Amino acid sequence: MRNVWTIAQREYKHYFISPIAYIVALMIFLTVGILFVLNFSQAAYQSMFYGSPPPDTRIIVGPMTFLFLLASPALTMRLLADEQRMGTLELLLTAPVQDWELVVGKWLGAFLFLLSVIALTLIFPILLNRFVNPGIDQGMMIAGYLGVILVAATFLSIGTAISSFFSNQFAAFFATLVVYVMLWWMIGWPAQVLPIGGDVFRYLDMSAHFYDTLTNGIVALADIVYYLSLTALGLFLGTVAVEMRRWQ
């Protein structure tokens, strides 16, 4: 476990000297901010003149997961692919570190970085809380943020796994994006057309577990289990890929 922390720390620090990480953080923060202002003014207008309910935290957490879909491949693409390219993988694989510790450490570093960005966005619920009367639904906010964190963990774990299959960062980036698009959007489609067996695809749909429940303030064990098992699967596949590199 100590090695996981050592590797995660190095990875976390590395994001602060990498321009890509700053661009990612800025993109997430600015876009969430702009969408917040737009959605908030529209919702406030509607609630004022048409009596619709006041804006809630859905206008903040809703766009965030979509931004993660675009941004997290940029955070994970170099994790293991770059070690392979620079030859430093040989250093880590001949150090007294187990393969899973390396993969989990890498993932944890990226996860901590994205958590820091998520923490920055907490300013928007605080602002919202001041503007609406009698304040925001705190349960909904906590559920929404739990969802955001789970989605982030899952995305990053899949990205880490894919990065360990490549020695080219950009190949890893696009492969990761393709897998995200499949899991987030496309896998749910068969559920709408298949007469039977659609439930399986509905269960696999990554976005449904977020938009149907957690964003709306519903915390169900099934969703948490889904995200955590997908995260574990990603880390497992990443470890297998690192082990395969030894045997190739």
Add this chain to the structure above:
Amino acid sequence: MIRADGLTKDYGARRAIENLTFEARQGEVVGFLGPNGAGKTTTMRILTGYLPPTYGAAKVAGFDIISESLEVRRRVGYLPETVPLYPDMVVFDYLKFMADLRHLPNAEDMVFEALEMVGMEERAEGYISALSKGMRQRIGLAQALLHKPEVLILDEPTIGLDPAQVVEVRNLIRDIGKERTVLLSTHILSEAQSLCDRVLIINKGHIVAEDSPENLQARLVGAERSILRVKGDADELAPKIAAIAGVQNVKTQVDGALEFQFAPGVDIRPEVARITVNAGYDLLELRPVGMSLEEIFLELTRDTVTPFVPRTPAARRCETATNASRPKKER
């Protein structure tokens, strides 16, 4: 201690090394000598736990490289061929990171100690990307020495260093080799000669010779050779030297010196000197010439099938040498 027993590694259909069996004891510097692509790096990668062997087994520092890989990795310092550095890290942070991965108790002191050993303590605060190739090589070496490993495995440790640094690094390796086990690879023969207690010559995945540099020379040179240099023309002296019992093959070299062979074990130099002086010549130089490791290396690693090359004495010597070393390999 390193003990390799029948190591074989296949990359797909290509066999990189075949049935390598050797040993490196504690307090010994063993050199892996061979042309590029001979299998030196592959063998080192297997011993350090980076690659598993296809067949065979090995023990490093008393632990099995497959079933006890982590124990092996804890006790080995390894400098790979491509020095593994993170260019965007500060030298100190990089070594501290490696020290933390090895759970060293007083990591910072050990980092400075390692930096001092390679003479890089002044660059501790600098970025790795700003270092020259030789400096990077030394940081890589510091990384390998960091935890004072029982076994040190160095893949071409002096490559890219300037001559003064080469001397320093060689002294360092020699010092370490007094107490620990050092396995290094090189294709610089003088390095193997000056550093190693024992040399393994490896070619196309096979060990073709294994001995101390001195013994390798002695074994391959059937007769001893000497060079005699006198003031003026030595042509008339040649028959007189040839007449000494045991001397054969007297040749006049391009620069006028005489080269001759004599059977090993009989030192005929006093007699050569006496005859030269008695014949009225001023003796300038009389020195033995060994076959250099370069020549041995070239002969051992030359392709065995060379049909159209006329047979020189050297080629014949080479054949006997390879044949002599063959049973050893199959043992």
